[in-house]
Amino acid sequence: MDYAIALLFVLVDTTTTLLGASWWPQRPDTLAWVVLGAQALACSSLVARRLAPLMVLFVLGGFTLAVTLLIWPAGALIPAEPGNVWAPWATIAAAYGPLYYRRDRRGVAIVALVALTLVVARVWQPAFMIITIGVLRTVAGPLLALYVDARRRLVRALTERAERAERERHLLAERARAEERARLAGEMHDVVTHRVSLMVLQAGALGITARDEQTRKAAEELRIAGCQALDELRDLVGILRATPEGDTMPSASDFATLIAESTSVGTPARLVEEGDRSLASPLVARTAYRIVREALTNVRKHAPGAQVTVRVEYGEAQVRLSVRNTPSAGPIAGPAADELAATGSGLGIAGLRSRVEIVHGTLRAGPTPDGGFCLRATLPAFVPTGDLAV
Structure with a gap:
């Protein structure tokens, strides 16, 4: 992505310069072509706009200052349109980086941006149009960086809030499930176990008081079955009151x-x-x-x-x-x-x-x-x- 952006600005700045929209002289000489190559190299420094945004800003600001000194006061370059802004369009992308990628050094970034603005706007040659265009060109990048940074933090805050709400809903659902399991366990313990216990006791009493062998045998079998049912119900109640291992949510x-x-x-x-x-x-x-x-x-x-x-x-x-x-x-x-x-x-x-x-x-x-x-x-x-x- 950074290589594509750098290539784009190299092509844009080279094309606009050759078309006379910048510092290009009416009759270019060897120096003009050398400066044009230096401009392409300066624009290509955008490949490092994430890793070293301040360095990119210094490179493009230094190039703009060098072109300005060659034109005024040295007079080595005579632009066809003296009223143009001589800074490359790549300064927009360069001004974006320091405030967005180096939030820990915003003080240095602001000082560098102010210095770049003074060079691009050529405040020592007061001209309303040049100062206006120059300021807009260097301010556009920082404003965009501040907007993107604020939007990124807002999205992150909303995302964290939504995830926190989702976790809270999950915890509430887990609590409701645990309460329902406890209620079912209590109902089984209070109702089913009580009734089955009565059945076991009555079967035991019948086995003792019955006169014929067949009735006593049937009562004993009923008592044994009831005891087994009580054991199974006790285990089931224990399971309902415990939290199953499978209740943990995967991640x-x-x-x-x-x-x-x-x-x-x-x-x-x-x-x-x-x-x-x-x-x-x-x-x-x-x-x-x-x-x-x-x-x-x-x-x-x-x-x-x-x-x-x-x-x-x-x-x-x-x-x-x-x-x-x-x-x-x-x-x-x-x-x-x-x-x-x-x-x-x-x-x-x-x-x-x-x-x-x-x-x-x-x-x-x-x-x-x-x-x-x-x-x-x-x-x-x-x-x-x-x-x-x-």
Whole structure:
């Protein structure tokens, strides 16, 4: 991107200079062509506008000052249009960088921008049009940088607020589920267990007071069955009151667990992550987790012994996910593998595609030229509504 921007300004400034919109003389000599080459080199410094924005600003400001000194007072260059602004158009992009990419040194950046403005506007030669155009040319970049920076911080704040609201909704739902489970456990304990206990006691009393052997035997069997039911109910109440292990919500940090599980059962897998995990909202992270889990399951069913590469790229706008596997390893494939493959419903990819479309993403799956298979999904880094279910 930076190379394209630098090339664009090199072409724009070279073209406008040759057309007489800048300092180009009516009869160019060797010095003019040398200065034109120096201008192209100065504009090409925009390739470093992110890494060294102040350096780019100094380079273009120094070039503008050098051209100004060659024209006035040295008189070595005589522009065809003395009323033009002599600074390259690339100064707009150069003035953008210091305030946006070096927010830690804004004081130095402001001083450098003021100095650049004085050089571009040629305040020592007061001319309303030159000063106006020069100031606008150097101010446009910083204003754009401040706007983009403010918008970026606003979007980040809104994203964090939405994610916090989603986490709060999840916690409220978990609390409601826990309360409902506790209520059910209490109901079972107070009602069902009480009634079954009465049945056991009555069956025991009947077994003692019954006169014939058949009635006593039936009563004993009923008592034993009731005791077993009480034991099972006690276990069930304990389960309802406990929090199941499966209630934990998956996230991007659980990818490594999926990879380790796949490798342990004979399907070697490798995880490659690029970018910052925090860029993906919890909803998108859970969707990505389920995609990887389903893809690894399909590999174990349909390509046993294949090697799998899971690649996740986290960006500010999108999360790109791919699961690629090599062809099935011949010695491992066989009747057992065919039997495992037959257990699938054939709707795994369709289900994943539906899940991805819910969060406004896209999914593609198909064979690769080497005989393997590749699944690719593109998800938005953040889904505005927190009411989507996954």
